[in-house]
Amino acid sequence: MMNTQQGSVLDVSIEEAGYELGHPRIWDISFQVASGELVGIIGPNGAGKSTTIKTLLGLTKYAQASVSIGGRSIEGTYAYVPEQPIYYEDLTLWEHLDLAAAANEIAYEEFVSEAEKLLIRFGMSEVRHLLPSGFSKGMKQKMMLMLGFLAKPDVYIVDEPFMGLDPRATRDFLNLLDDERKRGAGVLMSPHMCWIQQREYVIHSY
Numbered sequence: 001m002m003n004t005q006q007g008s009v010l011d012v013s014i015e016e017a018g019y020e021l022g023h024p025r026i027w028d029i030s031f032q033v034a035s036g037e038l039v040g041i042i043g044p045n046g047a048g049k050s051t052t053i054k055t056l057l058g059l060t061k062y063a064q065a066s067v068s069i070g071g072r073s074i075e076g077t078y079a080y081v082p083e084q085p086i087y088y089e090d091l092t093l094w095e096h097l098d099l100a101a102a103a104n105e106i107a108y109e110e111f112v113s114e115a116e117k118l119l120i121r122f123g124m125s126e127v128r129h130l131l132p133s134g135f136s137k138g139m140k141q142k143m144m145l146m147l148g149f150l151a152k153p154d155v156y157i158v159d160e161p162f163m164g165l166d167p168r169a170t171r172d173f174l175n176l177l178d179d180e181r182k183r184g185a186g187v188l189m190s191p192h193m194c195w196i197q198q199r200e201y202v203i204h205s206y
């Protein structure tokens, strides 16, 4: 359910977290993402940006942290676009979209209509029935973004979103993200520095 209030859709408080007990890689971090807000995590290589994202997703080996998605009183949904694309070797792009729609309980007609729009927007219509293993880096990234947009979640969590994207795909991605923020979705991303200087954002720098 979308939180349409300007309240927080993501509330994160990390006491400490890391990959080996007794050796925390990040500590004392807390922040919120409000409905419609875009929050960027920036910092030098190795600072802990990906670890922060992995921790809030419950993917670090150990963590003392509390995370609430969708507001305190409702259970929210999120889409995670990882640094490295993750996909099924034996499923085509269309089958990935179909699977994501089924997992998110999207009606078939709505899925077809939304998927068609996304395929056109990202210039991927002609490769819809191909396996992603033959895609370029940017095409794989576009597939991951399309899977996220199809789900229409409360929160987008995107690690290195511009990896491999050409300028047109970058623009299309940002425009879609703006539309989603108008709908009320929050966005947390670990973006490229040169981009973040040009946009409205909130920084959590380590």
Ligand SMILES: Nc1ncnc2c1ncn2[C@@H]1O[C@H](COP(=O)(O)OP(=O)(O)OP(=O)(O)O)[C@@H](O)[C@H]1O
Pocket: 019, 025, 043, 044, 045, 046, 047, 048, 049, 050, 051, 052
């Ligand atoms: N899987 C892992 N196992 C052990 N240590 C890790 C692992 N992943 C990251 N680290 C360590 O955790 C620290 C933070 O790494 P992280 O990947 O979160 O940084 P980052 O800010 O995302 O860097 P970059 O900008 O290079 O992507 C680094 O010291 C790194 O060596």
